[in-house]
Amino acid sequence: MPEDLQSRVGNKPHAGLLTPQSSAVVHGVAPAYAAIDLGTNNCRLLIARPSADGFRVIDSFSRIIRLGEGILTTSRISDAALERAVAALKICRDKIDARNVHRLRAIATEACRAADNSDEFLARIERDARISLEIVDRETESTLAAMGCAPLLDEHAPGAILFDIGGGSTEVMKIARPQGQPHAPPVKGPWISLPLGVVTLAERFGGVDVTPQSYAAMIEDVAGHLAPFAAAHGDHLENMHLLGTSGTVTTVAGVFLGLERYDRRRIDGVWMSEDDITHAIEQLMAMSYRQRSENVCIGTDRADLVLAGCAILDAIRRAFPLPRLRVADRGLREGMLVQMMHQDGFTQAS
Secondary structure, X not given: OOOEOHHHHOOOOOOOOOOOOOOOOEOOEOOOEXXXXXXXXXXXXXXEEEEOOEEEEEEEEEEEOOOOOOHHHHOOOOHHHHHHHHHHHHHHHHHHHHOOOOEEEEEEOHHHHHOOOHHHHHHHHHHHHOOOOEEXXXXXXXXXXXXXXXXXXXXXXXXXXXXXXXOOOEEEEEEEOOOXXXXXXOEEEEEEEEOOOHHHHHHHHOOOOOOHHHHHHHHHHHHHHHHHHHHHHOOOOOXXXXXXXXXXXXXXXXXXXXXXXXXXXXXXXXXXXXXXXXXXXXXXXXXXXXXXXXXXXXXXXXXXXXXHHHHHXXXXXXXXXXXXXXXXXXXXXXXXXXXXXXXXXXXXXX
């Protein structure tokens, strides 16, 4: 059965939850919840408390650790990547302890799914950082991303093609309101997880010096994986829009807006037209590696990955030629927080 996303997330950013008469509430203060998303490229933490309009973020952390570096050829998490992960997760643990977190969920995605030494990796993380990581399957990853992003579905649209461009995989799904019920909550429909992300694609085709030819080759590679899903589910898209979450789409949005520094408040929820996206990607393609490194919305850590992400975005745009994209600076962590709060009895506002 498709999952009712709106019953979990509400119809406003981070909205839909009220503090209940719950054993988790101490002296009228809602507890703190923490969510860690350990991806192929990033380690991200979000700590929040339930509030009347959803949840209030009280702390966060993000660091690029490139956990999946080299996995494509070695099938192993390298010693260097392991040390970067341990260092980042120790910072997460310190923040979790300082905020007296009531409940934590920490998930690992494609890099750990693909690595032959993932069991050793998880044991080391639990020993040194005191964090128990859960390797989630691709369906769980897509569902959590949908839960986190669903509030940004246009209230006048029947649905959207939602995508999450990761470091080692890319999830694409259709979310839609039930037919004939324009005000009903959206449900997650068909989905696919592509075994391609910004790290794997950049390692395969090169990410420092990207030519028009290598860029086109990346698009074709992604398009080949996406084509069967698009052929099966690319109809009945009238009045729908794209809804994208990832460092790629937030970077493209930052370039489009001409930001002098990254500003989540301006990025999350921004709308872009086809021409806006094309122009922003053209700007990125025209930059040298050094210029990308110096751009405040990219930085050195992602300068060799951003064009691989743009190629994935262009393949999705080709498969689902919708006129608008809404950018989400949210996703797995928000989905985990909402799910945990819901399970603990923090129920949706009526």
